[in-house]
Amino acid sequence: MTHNIDHLIRPEQAVTLFGLFLERARLSPESVAYRHFDGNAWRDITWRKAREEVTRWQAALLSEGLSSGDRVGVMLKNCPEWVFYDQAALSLGLVVVPLYTVDRPENVAYIANDAEIRVLLFENQWKSLKGVINQLGCVKRFVSLSGIEDRDEDRLISASNWLPEKAEFRSESGREGDKLATIIYTSGTTGHPKGVMLSHRNIVCNAYAGLLAFQIGPGDVMLSFLPLSHSFERTVGYYISIMAGSTVAFSRSIQLLLDDMQIVRPTVLVSVPRIYERIYNSIQVNLEKGSAWSRRLFSMTERIGWLRFEYLQGRRGWHASLLFWPVLKRLVADRVMRRFGGRLKLSISGGAPLQPDISKLFVSLGLPLLQGYGLTETSPIVSANRMNNNFPASAGLPLEGIEVRIGEHDALLVRSVCNMLGYWKNKEATDAMISPEGWLNTGDTARISDTGHLYITGRIKEIIVMSNGEKVPPADMQHAILRDRLFDQVMVWGEGRPCLVLLAVLNVENWIKLAGEIGLDPDSPESLKDRRAEKKVLDRIALQIREFPGYAKISRVLLLLEPWTIENGLLTPTLKLKRDKVVEKYAGEIDEFYSRY
Numbered sequence: 001m002t003h004n005i006d007h008l009i010r011p012e013q014a015v016t017l018f019g020l021f022l023e024r025a026r027l028s029p030e031s032v033a034y035r036h037f038d039g040n041a042w043r044d045i046t047w048r049k050a051r052e053e054v055t056r057w058q059a060a061l062l063s064e065g066l067s068s069g070d071r072v073g074v075m076l077k078n079c080p081e082w083v084f085y086d087q088a089a090l091s092l093g094l095v096v097v098p099l100y101t102v103d104r105p106e107n108v109a110y111i112a113n114d115a116e117i118r119v120l121l122f123e124n125q126w127k128s129l130k131g132v133i134n135q136l137g138c139v140k141r142f143v144s145l146s147g148i149e150d151r152d153e154d155r156l157i158s159a160s161n162w163l164p165e166k167a168e169f170r171s172e173s174g175r176e177g178d179k180l181a182t183i184i185y186t187s188g189t190t191g192h193p194k195g196v197m198l199s200h201r202n203i204v205c206n207a208y209a210g211l212l213a214f215q216i217g218p219g220d221v222m223l224s225f226l227p228l229s230h231s232f233e234r235t236v237g238y239y240i241s242i243m244a245g246s247t248v249a250f251s252r253s254i255q256l257l258l259d260d261m262q263i264v265r266p267t268v269l270v271s272v273p274r275i276y277e278r279i280y281n282s283i284q285v286n287l288e289k290g291s292a293w294s295r296r297l298f299s300m301t302e303r304i305g306w307l308r309f310e311y312l313q314g315r316r317g318w319h320a321s322l323l324f325w326p327v328l329k330r331l332v333a334d335r336v337m338r339r340f341g342g343r344l345k346l347s348i349s350g351g352a353p354l355q356p357d358i359s360k361l362f363v364s365l366g367l368p369l370l371q372g373y374g375l376t377e378t379s380p381i382v383s384a385n386r387m388n389n390n391f392p393a394s395a396g397l398p399l400e401g402i403e404v405r406i407g408e409h410d411a412l413l414v415r416s417v418c419n420m421l422g423y424w425k426n427k428e429a430t431d432a433m434i435s436p437e438g439w440l441n442t443g444d445t446a447r448i449s450d451t452g453h454l455y456i457t458g459r460i461k462e463i464i465v466m467s468n469g470e471k472v473p474p475a476d477m478q479h480a481i482l483r484d485r486l487f488d489q490v491m492v493w494g495e496g497r498p499c500l501v502l503l504a505v506l507n508v509e510n511w512i513k514l515a516g517e518i519g520l521d522p523d524s525p526e527s528l529k530d531r532r533a534e535k536k537v538l539d540r541i542a543l544q545i546r547e548f549p550g551y552a553k554i555s556r557v558l559l560l561l562e563p564w565t566i567e568n569g570l571l572t573p574t575l576k577l578k579r580d581k582v583v584e585k586y587a588g589e590i591d592e593f594y595s596r597y
Helices: 015-029 047-062 080-090 105-115 126-130 200-213 229-242 259-264 273-289 291-313 320-340 356-364 428-431 474-481 507-519 524-528 530-546 579-585 587-594
Strands: 032-037 042-046 071-075 097-098 117-124 139-145 154-160 180-185 195-199 221-223 247-250 266-270 346-349 371-372 381-384 405-407 411-415 438-450 455-461 487-493 501-504 554-560
Touching: 015 047, 015 080, 015 229, 032 047, 032 080, 042 047, 047 080, 047 266, 047 530, 071 080, 071 105, 080 474, 105 117, 105 180, 105 229, 117 126, 180 200, 180 381, 195 200, 195 438, 200 229, 200 381, 221 229, 221 259, 229 266, 229 501, 229 524, 259 320, 259 428, 266 273, 266 524, 273 291, 273 356, 291 320, 291 356, 346 455, 356 371, 405 438, 411 507, 428 438, 455 474, 474 487, 474 501, 474 530, 487 579, 501 507, 501 587, 507 530, 554 587, 579 587
Parallel strands: 032 247, 071 097, 071 117, 097 180, 117 139, 139 154, 221 247, 266 346, 346 371, 501 554
Antiparallel strands: 032 042, 180 195, 371 381, 405 411, 411 438, 438 455, 487 501
16 A cells, blocks of 8 residues: 555654654644543543653652663553553663553462562552562552552552652653563463563564554544553554554443444544454344344345445456445445444454454445454564455455565464564573574464465464364364354364364353243253253354364364353453363363263
8 A cells, every 4th residue: 555654753763662752742742642531521632741741750760760671560451641651661761561451460470570570550450469469579669540558568659649740851861772662471371471572673663564554644533442451452552653643542441432432433443353243243133133124235235335345446347236335325334334433444453363254244334444463472563454455354465574474384474673572581482483584483374365465274273183183273163153143152172082072152142042942941050951952052053164174073062151251261361262271171071072982
């Protein structure tokens, strides 16, 4: 994509992330940088005001006697203070370690000790932190944004008492692009998380390469709701906005996200597939409840919308049915687009693959949706679709300056200036992931099409090798099964076994409906074990996976109603499934299934 990039701050101008922030404050002092809800009303913060606030946070951090290279932690929901603290720390040469607000206390303690965090800024998690306080001896100062105080802990101080009213600005002591900026801990689907070390140059160059692909500028408003502790949101929803000069509005919560979309009316949305999946499921439920005519009209809109998309992409000729689009847009498509605020010009999906049927639907309805791919270790963007070269089922084209190739076992290899410095205090893991020639093994399997687009086909570590030698990528099967709204969460299992089984968390409303059809009591735990229910469910599963090879058949299914969550230790803070933990929890039931083979 070619577009005007004169408004962008170039990497050589910024050098560091704090240099990027200062340059934006210099160029656009009176423009709105951030918008947030203060409990009473939505408030705007200009770049000039943001710089003044960063100065106060600089002074507070300096009062702790920290040295360049020391690690400081931040455990806040998305808010202006996250930015102020981050920029102040970076300006002093400190290394920022983000933590998830919903993470388990034991995991927080592990990260704090592994990174040797000296100062930890948090909001309202003191109760959980206090439960592991004896494991947090490395922390010199706890700072509570919400004003929590505790006479039993002299390291705790409220932010309002910690921050001075005014302070003198402190300039960055030498801009070093290759200096360590942050340690971001991976989700840890197996074992303890690893700390990914990213330099200023890693992130600044990745943000710039992203903006060469995405057209974002000073007039744009981005709605921030993915955790800033996630590298995707931090680079794309925070640092990119500084580089482009756009405004970031912080959503109040996931629960109020749809309301915030109507209020903020973003022009750019950075999201993970789950948000699109929720809206997609809502659309399907409404269609089922509606009339046959409304379903036909929607189907017609989707079909003609896809023809229009393909025509605009230059992959199909004009067709007379496109004459119906203005009417269908007004009657159907615009109603869906209003759920996103009504003025989206760009929607970016990343963090996990978006199911092809979902991406196709939204693209057909006119949503400017671009799917991309990346990982924390690559700062994070590796590839993305472009507006004029968009294959929705793909992960797009590599960004400028990023090399990709397919290695052994179809592994996707990446080489660029955006690749991490390595894993914190873990040379063995670093050497295992990055070759001497600089190729980083993503751990994902992929193929590259004739057009150069990346298609992520699976995860190397998650490929199931059955006892008969057949290999099954569970992610593809799981995506297919989830098309049936009877299921909220599923996991295919069968490593070293003669057949595949499925562990399935059922949608409560749809389970009640199914149990009623069979004559079972949906509230009885025994109904979940009833073979009639299992047979019905297996039939539905078979329907969804009929395009898979014959050996990829689900032989048994464990029906569950308890969701897999972060709290019960079965999901990571980024909502990735901890497969080994799920297997461990239901080991008895799984072994019983296989005892008959």
